[in-house]
Amino acid sequence: MPGPAPAQVVETMALPAPDLFSSAGRETGLGAELWDGASAATARSVLPMLAQKPLSPAASALARSVLATGARGPEGVGNDPEVAAARAQALVVLGEAPAAQAILRRSGGLERSEALSRVGAEAALLTGADQEACDIAQALSVARDQVYWLRLRAYCQARAEDPAARLTYELAQGVDRDAVFGRLMAARLAGTGDPGAASLRNGLDFALSRSLGLDLTTAEPGPGVGPALSGEVPLPQARWPMIATEGPVSAAMAVLAQGDIALAEGVRGTLVQDEVPQAGALDLALLDALIAAASGRQDRPTLDRLVERGGVGEARNRRRAQEAALLLAALGTPLGPQARGEFVSFNLAAPKAPVARSFAMDQAAAARLTGETALLALWTSAEAGPGGPGAADRARIIAALSAVGLADHARAFAVEGLLALR
Incomplete structure (x- = not known):
């Protein structure tokens, strides 16, 4: 009789414990290895910056994607509440308060971190979850005497019709008198009188003004408040506001800027250079480059035309053609021997x-460190401002993002740069 079958050996491997970065704000398509090998120092430098400096549409889309991803954080900062709070705050400022709220709901230790609790409360207020914000304020076990928490508790007590609300309000004003909070909260406590104009400096002002029935459209929204006011969730893909000027080429670029590549291609198919008074060879080459970049298609003839236009004509137009050629080549379209x-x-x-x-x-790109590559690209983008980086820095970013599998974002950076050359 045959002997007993050999026992199967089952190997098990312990999974790393989740940290403050492990919870996702929404599905982004990026994997749990996003932050593998990333520098803690870079994360500490860049994440706070993303809530403080305005970003271009392409950079904003990249930041929202990597920050909303659930993945164990860079080694050394994954359980740092200050860095985790910077991640969540950047999401709020970038219009993703619901994503920040989702992350913080599943994060432990909010009651022991003033920074995490404050972002959680603001995200809740911006999404209309006022009771959740009040619960966060009530649970907080540190820094409860800071003026933000005194103001929020006064608001929460007023919502609950707690007589202690007036005393808490007076305490807050004694710590740091604020005329705007003062008039809004005084009207909320009195239940009568003129509170004045709405204020939208932050989530608490937003909640107070909303509770008083004020006209929110008259106030200038602070960081992150605008999306909450409109109720719109930012699209995963970058979009660029663009008003078409005269001519079909500009119209095609404008619809492409809003993501309608098919319509832009349809308009382009009707155009013949000599028959379009407002369009020259460079205009059409730029449109072709935009369509190629947006669709992820290599277009060597267009690249050759841009290189050719980069050597003739006025200095301004030569520069536009040269920079467009650089951006298209950065996406991987090869230069032929003559063009090179x-x-x-x-x-x-x-x-x-x-x-x-x-x-x-x-x-980082060569080592396929996706998260670190994205952070370094965002660092340069944040320093460049809302218009985004110049062509040389942008081309480097495009190539790096492409190398780590962030092709959609690489194309967005290319489209943004090409639109700026129109």
Whole structure:
């Protein structure tokens, strides 16, 4: 008789414990390995910056995607409440208060962190979950005497018709008198009188003004309040506001800026250069480059035309063609031998990002460190401002994002740069 079958050996591997970055705000398509190998120092530098500096549409879309992803954080900061709060605060400022709220609902230790609790309360107020914000304020076990929490507790007590609300309000004003909070909260406590105009500086002002029935459209919204006011959730893909000027080329670019590639291609198919008074060779080449970049299609003939236009005509138009060629080539469209020979003579503007940071981004991309590559790209983008980086820095970002599998975001950076050259 045959002997007993050999016992199967089952190997088990302990999974790492979740940390403050492990919860997702929404589905982003990025994996749980997003932050593998990422630098803690870079995360500490960049994450707070994303809530403080305005970003271009392409950079905003990239930031929202990586910040909303649930993945164990960079080693050394995954359980740091200050860094986790910076992540959540950046999401709020970028219009993703519901994502920040979802993350913090599943994060432990809010009651022991003033920073996490404050972002959680603000996210709740911005999404209309006022009782949730009040529960966070009640549970907080540290820094309860800070003026923000005194103001929020006064509001919560007024909602609950607690007589202690007036005393808490007076305590808050004694710590730091604020005329706007004073008039709004005084009207809320009295139940009568003129509270004045609405205020939208933050989630608490938003909640107070809303509870008083004020006209919210008359106030200037603070960071993150605008999306809450409109009720619109930012699209995962970048979009660019653009008003078409005269002519079909501009119209095609405008619809492409709103994501309608098919319509832009349809308009382009009707255009013949000599029959479009407002369009020259460069205009049509830029439109073709935009369509190629947005659709992820390599277009070597268009790249060759841009290189050719980069060597003729007025200085401004030469620069536009040269930068467009750089951006299209950064997406992976190869330069032919003749085009390369012409391209190397272009005198493009120097990059503004520090050499060390650009080198580090190249190294991170070569090692396929997705999260760190994205953070370094966002660092340069944040310093560049709402218009985004210049062509040289942008091309480097495009190539790096493409190398780590963030092709959609690489294309968005290319489209944004090409739109700026129209």
